[in-house]
Amino acid sequence: MIFSNISKEYALILRNIQSRRGHFRADKQHYFVLHDILPEKDFQHIRELLLKNKTLFLRNDSSVRQGSSMGGHELRKSPLSKIADIIDNPKFLQKVQSKTGIANLQFVPEVDTNRLSLLYYKDEGDGIDWHVDGTIYLGDRWAGILTIVEDIKESEAKLELKPNGKPTTFPVDKMENSLVLFQGDQVQHRARPMLMDEQRIVVSLLFSTNPTRTRNPILRLYQAWVNYIFYGNPRA
Numbered sequence: 001m002i003f004s005n006i007s008k009e010y011a012l013i014l015r016n017i018q019s020r021r022g023h024f025r026a027d028k029q030h031y032f033v034l035h036d037i038l039p040e041k042d043f044q045h046i047r048e049l050l051l052k053n054k055t056l057f058l059r060n061d062s063s064v065r066q067g068s069s070m071g072g073h074e075l076r077k078s079p080l081s082k083i084a085d086i087i088d089n090p091k092f093l094q095k096v097q098s099k100t101g102i103a104n105l106q107f108v109p110e111v112d113t114n115r116l117s118l119l120y121y122k123d124e125g126d127g128i129d130w131h132v133d134g135t136i137y138l139g140d141r142w143a144g145i146l147t148i149v150e151d152i153k154e155s156e157a158k159l160e161l162k163p164n165g166k167p168t169t170f171p172v173d174k175m176e177n178s179l180v181l182f183q184g185d186q187v188q189h190r191a192r193p194m195l196m197d198e199q200r201i202v203v204s205l206l207f208s209t210n211p212t213r214t215r216n217p218i219l220r221l222y223q224a225w226v227n228y229i230f231y232g233n234p235r236a
């Protein structure tokens with residue numbers, strides 16, 4: 001048992017180092033686009049809540065990303081907590097598991113602010129350049145972007161992936177209420193910069209096939225730093 005965890009820890013460190021260097025696992029470049037993931041009534045409810053409460057988002061620009069956001073802990077204490085109730089529950093998880101065929105997919109623990117968070121892009125230039133995420137969980141990292149509002153002038157959605165190094169876009173007209181799932185530490189991704197008078201609000205979800213957090217303090221410290229940049233909250 002201890003032995004198998006040590007080898008998983010070692011594999012995790014190696015994965016982080018290799019993806020930092022631009023070496024990605026060829027067997028982890030697959031992604032899913034799950035259309036109409038929420039029942040229409042729930043989707044409209046979330047959409048109205050978000051459009052009514054845009055002032056709750058905090059702007060937190062960094063060298064990496066421009067935009068506003070709300071981490072999971074703040075969300076659950078806010079008037080937007082209903083959003084967490086609708087998405088962060090066994091029924092929604094089961095739907096994602098059955099549509100992807102990943103039976104062991106789990107949300108990361110609730111202490112992780114990335115389990116369910118919100119991103120709001122509204123000003124010209126808001127976005128995040130090509131990158132891969134770090135990861136602190138022993139299993140596969142699956143990032144989920146559930147688009148709630150994508151009110152833009154372009155025909156392709158702002159979220160882009162680069163599986164196997166090949167830039168991939170999604171038609172914007174099918175983006176709202178779709179969940180895009182990808183292994184964020186292995187597939188490069190970006191949010192193309194916003195143009196003037198555009199807005200985009202997404203729910204960001206984080207899953208893992210083994211949501212056991214690494215005991216490696218360096219990786220955990222790195223994740224705390226990323227969380228601080230994104231949400232002004234170092235809790236990881």
Ligand SMILES: [Fe+2]
Pocket residue numbers: 131132133184189
């Ligand atoms: Fe990312």
